Amino acid sequence: MRRVFLLRAYGDFAIAVQALPATDSIVASLHLKPLYEALVSRGCISSRSIDFVDFGITGSQLNLFTNKTLLGFDTFRQLLKIKQYVRANPGSSDFVEQSARMGLLNFFTGHSFKSIFKTGQSVYAAYGLPALGLERKGDKVLILPDARLPKRIIPSSILARIDGRVARFGSDYTRFEQLIDLIQASDYVVSSDSLPLHLAYLCCKPHFILYPDGGKQDFFTSDALASGSFSTFSQFSHV
Numbered sequence: 001m002r003r004v005f006l007l008r009a010y011g012d013f014a015i016a017v018q019a020l021p022a023t024d025s026i027v028a029s030l031h032l033k034p035l036y037e038a039l040v041s042r043g044c045i046s047s048r049s050i051d052f053v054d055f056g057i058t059g060s061q062l063n064l065f066t067n068k069t070l071l072g073f074d075t076f077r078q079l080l081k082i083k084q085y086v087r088a089n090p091g092s093s094d095f096v097e098q099s100a101r102m103g104l105l106n107f108f109t110g111h112s113f114k115s116i117f118k119t120g121q122s123v124y125a126a127y128g129l130p131a132l133g134l135e136r137k138g139d140k141v142l143i144l145p146d147a148r149l150p151k152r153i154i155p156s157s158i159l160a161r162i163d164g165r166v167a168r169f170g171s172d173y174t175r176f177e178q179l180i181d182l183i184q185a186s187d188y189v190v191s192s193d194s195l196p197l198h199l200a201y202l203c204c205k206p207h208f209i210l211y212p213d214g215g216k217q218d219f220f221t222s223d224a225l226a227s228g229s230f231s232t233f234s235q236f237s238h239v
Contacts, residue, residue, distance in 0.1 A: 001025055003091040004116070005082075007055065007062040009148060010035050011219065012097055012123075014198040018045055019127035027085070029062070030054040038176035042184065044202045055081045060148055064101055064108075076108070083109040098123075124222045131226040134206040138187030141239070142167060144179075145210075147194035154192050154210045158236055162190060190239055193219060208239050 004020055006013050006028040013032045017039070020026060026048070028036070033052045039045045055062070056078045063075035086094065086109060096105065099115040106113055117126035141164025145154035159166055165186075166172075173179045180199060183189055189200040189207040193215060200207040201221045209220060209230040217225070224230050231237070 002093050002095060003027060004095045004097075005113070006032060006097065007057065007082075008065060008097055009060045009195075011148075011195040011198045012061070014039070014195060014202060015123055015127060015129070015219075016097060017048075017050075018202060019129050022048065025091075026050045028052050029057045031057045031059075035176050038180055039202070042177060042180045044180065044199070053081075053085060055085070064105060079105070079108040083111065086111045120216075120218060122217070122225070123219050124225075129201075129222055131222040132201070132204060134204060134223045134227075136188050136206045140185070140187040141165065141190060142182055142186035142188070143190045144182075144194075144196035145192055146196075147192040149194075151212050152192045152194060152215070154190075155233060158210060158233060161236075162239055164188075164190060164239075188239075197221065197224075210236060 001023065003025040006016055006026060010032065013035060017036065028050050030052045036050065040047045056074065063069040063072060063078055069075060094111065095114050095116050097116055098119045100119040102113060102115055143159060143162055143164045143166045145159055145166060146169045147153050167182050173182060179196065183196065183199050183203050183205055186205060189196065189205050191197040191200060191207055191209060193209055193211040197207060197209055201223065207224060207229065209224050211230065211232060213232045213234050220230060
C-alpha cells in the first residue's frame, strides 16, 4: 500500500484529497484538518480515513518547502517530528506530493520518500483530474482576490473592472465553511491562483483565474487550461 504524506498548503491538500485513490493511506499535517472537516461537512468530498499528525506546522506548510523559514529552528523541529513518526510507523512506500527539496527531506528525516509528481508539472494532469466541462450559467459572479502570497492578490484596479461580488478573507469569511458556502452559492468564480480556485473546481463551479505577470500555471485547474479561462494582471481585458 502506498502511504502519502500531505505536508503542503491548503490548496495542495484540496487537490490531493480528491485525487488520491482509496487504496492510498494518507498521513496529513494537523493544520490541514479544519479544511478537511469543512470539505466533508459541505459535501465536497466523501469522508475517508486520514491520520492527522501534529508535525509542528503552524504556518501554511512544512517550513522546508518555503524560502523564508527554510533554515529556522522550527524547520528542524518539524523534520524531527516527521523522522520520529516514520520510525515509529515504518512504511516501505512513502510519498510526498512533489519533488521540491526531496533530497533535503530525505537527508534530515533519514527516510526514503518518493514524489507523486515532479515540481513544475501540471498538478491536475499529474493527478489525473480531468476538465469537467464547466460552463458559465447565471449572473452571480463571486470574486475572491486574496492569496497566501501577496504577489498573487488581485489588484484593486482590476477588481473595479469586474461586475460581481468581492469577498475578502477577514471580513466576508473567516472559516473554510464560510468560503465554501460563498462558492457554492455563486454561478461563476473569479479567483487568484490560490485555495479558492481549487475549491471552485471541487464545487463544480466555472471559474476564471487572474495571476501575476510571469507567474506559473502549474496549479491551474484542468477546466481553466482547457477553456483558456485565465489571464495575467497586465493582459486582463474582461471576464
